[in-house]
Amino acid sequence: MSGTALDHRLVRDYLRELDAAMRGLPAAAARELREQIAAHLEDALGPEAGDQEVAVTLSRLGSPAGLAAEAGGANGSSGPRFTPGRSRIRWRLAVVIAVPTLIAAALGTLQISSDASNVVASGRVQRLAQLDAAVVRLTQDLEDERDLSAAAYAARRPPGPVPVTLARARTATDAAASAVRADAADIGAGYQPGILQALNSLLAGLTDLGDIRAAVSSAAGPASEVIRVYTGDVIAPAVTFSAAVGGGIGDARVQDTITTLAALLRVENDQSLQRAIVYAALSAQPSVLAPEELTTLEQVNAQQVADQAAFNSSAGPAEQQLFANTVAGPAVDSAAAQETLAESQAAANPSAPLTRNTGLNAATWYANMSTTIEDTRQVAGQLAGQLTSQANTLKSNAAKSLLLTTIAALALLLLLISAVLTRPQRRQHADTLAAVTR
Amino acid sequence: MNGEGSLSELRRGVLGPCVLALLELRPRFGLELVRDLAAADGLLTSDGTVYPLLNRLRDAGLVTSQWRDDQGERARRYYSITEAGRHHLTTFRADWAWFSATVGGVLNHTAFAPSGTPQRGGHQ
Numbered sequence: 001m002s003g004t005a006l007d008h009r010l011v012r013d014y015l016r017e018l019d020a021a022m023r024g025l026p027a028a029a030a031r032e033l034r035e036q037i038a039a040h041l042e043d044a045l046g047p048e049a050g051d052q053e054v055a056v057t058l059s060r061l062g063s064p065a066g067l068a069a070e071a072g073g074a075n076g077s078s079g080p081r082f083t084p085g086r087s088r089i090r091w092r093l094a095v096v097i098a099v100p101t102l103i104a105a106a107l108g109t110l111q112i113s114s115d116a117s118n119v120v121a122s123g124r125v126q127r128l129a130q131l132d133a134a135v136v137r138l139t140q141d142l143e144d145e146r147d148l149s150a151a152a153y154a155a156r157r158p159p160g161p162v163p164v165t166l167a168r169a170r171t172a173t174d175a176a177a178s179a180v181r182a183d184a185a186d187i188g189a190g191y192q193p194g195i196l197q198a199l200n201s202l203l204a205g206l207t208d209l210g211d212i213r214a215a216v217s218s219a220a221g222p223a224s225e226v227i228r229v230y231t232g233d234v235i236a237p238a239v240t241f242s243a244a245v246g247g248g249i250g251d252a253r254v255q256d257t258i259t260t261l262a263a264l265l266r267v268e269n270d271q272s273l274q275r276a277i278v279y280a281a282l283s284a285q286p287s288v289l290a291p292e293e294l295t296t297l298e299q300v301n302a303q304q305v306a307d308q309a310a311f312n313s314s315a316g317p318a319e320q321q322l323f324a325n326t327v328a329g330p331a332v333d334s335a336a337a338q339e340t341l342a343e344s345q346a347a348a349n350p351s352a353p354l355t356r357n358t359g360l361n362a363a364t365w366y367a368n369m370s371t372t373i374e375d376t377r378q379v380a381g382q383l384a385g386q387l388t389s390q391a392n393t394l395k396s397n398a399a400k401s402l403l404l405t406t407i408a409a410l411a412l413l414l415l416l417i418s419a420v421l422t423r424p425q426r427r428q429h430a431d432t433l434a435a436v437t438r
Numbered sequence: 439m440n441g442e443g444s445l446s447e448l449r450r451g452v453l454g455p456c457v458l459a460l461l462e463l464r465p466r467f468g469l470e471l472v473r474d475l476a477a478a479d480g481l482l483t484s485d486g487t488v489y490p491l492l493n494r495l496r497d498a499g500l501v502t503s504q505w506r507d508d509q510g511e512r513a514r515r516y517y518s519i520t521e522a523g524r525h526h527l528t529t530f531r532a533d534w535a536w537f538s539a540t541v542g543g544v545l546n547h548t549a550f551a552p553s554g555t556p557q558r559g560g561h562q
Contacts, residue, residue: 070490071490072490
């Protein structure tokens with residue numbers, strides 16, 4: 001028998017058993033182990049080794065099944081299944097890391113985008129609040145201009161320069177209108193259509209102002225004409241805008257303030273209309289309140305009652321108290337008394353001059369009613385300030401929240417990414433240890 | 439766990455470092471390694487286990503193998519230790535010293551003496 005120990009019957013049987021036991025192993029691993037065992041036997045056994053020597057060497061090697069199990073593939077018991085275990089762990093690890101990462105990323109993105117849109121929305125609220133405050137001031141200046149214009153128109157003055165008070169009122173209106181136009185330039189796409197529409201009618205009305213003034217300066221006629229044109233073309237759009245602004249705001253507190261302010265603005269306009277009608281009547285020659293003007297005056301009074309009720313229902317107790325405390329005093333009482341007197345005079349005898357034997361006169365009325373209006377404007381000014389600060393707080397809170405959310409999301413993401421990157425390394429280290437200490 | 443069971447678990451844990459320690463001296467071929475390990479009494483239960491172990495050490499990068507011709511004899515696969523293997527062996531030596539001292543201390547009831555607890559070595 002020439003050749004090597006590999007030709008020995010017992011060795012052949014052993015190697016055949018080993019091949020069978022390693023059927024579950026990867027081919028390369030099985031080939032390698034077989035080659036190593038064969039080389040071992042060749043080295044250990046000479047070509048002429050006897051059965052007993054061969055048997056001892058083979059038994060020292062261990063059973064083929066045991067060897068195959070040791071190599072990691074057979075159904076043997078000893079030793080953990082190295083490769084499948086590792087891939088299962090990696091897969092589970094990937095799921096454990098990937099699922100929270102994806103969820104966190106999705107939630108983070110949602111939160112960031114919601115925070116970002118809050119910032120945008122609060123920026124709009126801020127600009128609307130600023131514009132609303134400017135519109136409130138413009139409305140007040142327009143009211144003054146209207147009331148003085150109505151009186152000048154009704155007084156049937158000869159053509160010439162307008163009274164100084166009216167000229168001053170026009171200058172104030174122009175300044176307020178410029179402020180509104182400047183603030184309105186920032187308002188465009190992204191705002192509620194209702195708000196944009198109200199703003200456009202206000203801006204369009206302001207362009208009529210030149211024609212209205214030219215007519216007041218050059219002609220004469222009933223005060224009601226001037227009042228109607230001013231009110232219809234510019235003041236009503238301004239009041240409408242002020243009310244519409246509230247509809248575009250999600251924040252309840254800001255919305256309440258805008259609604260309250262809009263109601264107060266209507267109250268103020270009602271007061272101003274009364275001042276205009278009575279002032280024009282007292283300024284006219286003769287100083288009579290025509291029946292249709294009396295009717296208008298009574299309608300305006302009724303309107304004021306309704307607007308005052310709207311203000312009270314929207315305003316908090318503090319704001320109602322502020323109104324009650326601010327719009328008060330001898331001048332306010334006196335204006336109310338003078339108006340009642342004028343109304344009863346006109347109702348009793350429409351053709352009798354109001355100034356005769358009544359103590360009523362244009363200048364006193366204008367001063368007293370103006371005090372009432374100024375008091376109301378003071379309350380409006382406080383509300384506008386409140387509105388601005390609420391909108392600013394809203395904006396800065398939204399910005400802060402966006403910043404915090406972004407930082408938190410980034411930190412979480414970095415944490416997860418670093419976990420993903422370091423876990424496999426740790427795992428690898430553990431694998432090395434496992435391989436050595438098994 | 440019977441005595442043989444506990445021994446085989448222990449052998450399983452230390453055989454790898456022992457192979458590395460032998461290869462640290464010089465490269466060896468399979469049978470050589472098996473004989474040197476077998477010479478250390480009781481370290482090997484079966485000669486064959488050395489080979490799967492060598493393959494795992496190779497997969498872990500602690501050992502490499504090359505074919506080498508020995509004076510006209512047929513080529514043999516020689517195993518040698520890698521740099522990572524040396525590093526690993528150094529770490530294991532320190533761990534083993536600490537571990538065997540600690541276990542010895544506990545087994546002999548000397549571990550809880552005031553100054554009797556060996557401290558883990560400064561290899562880290």
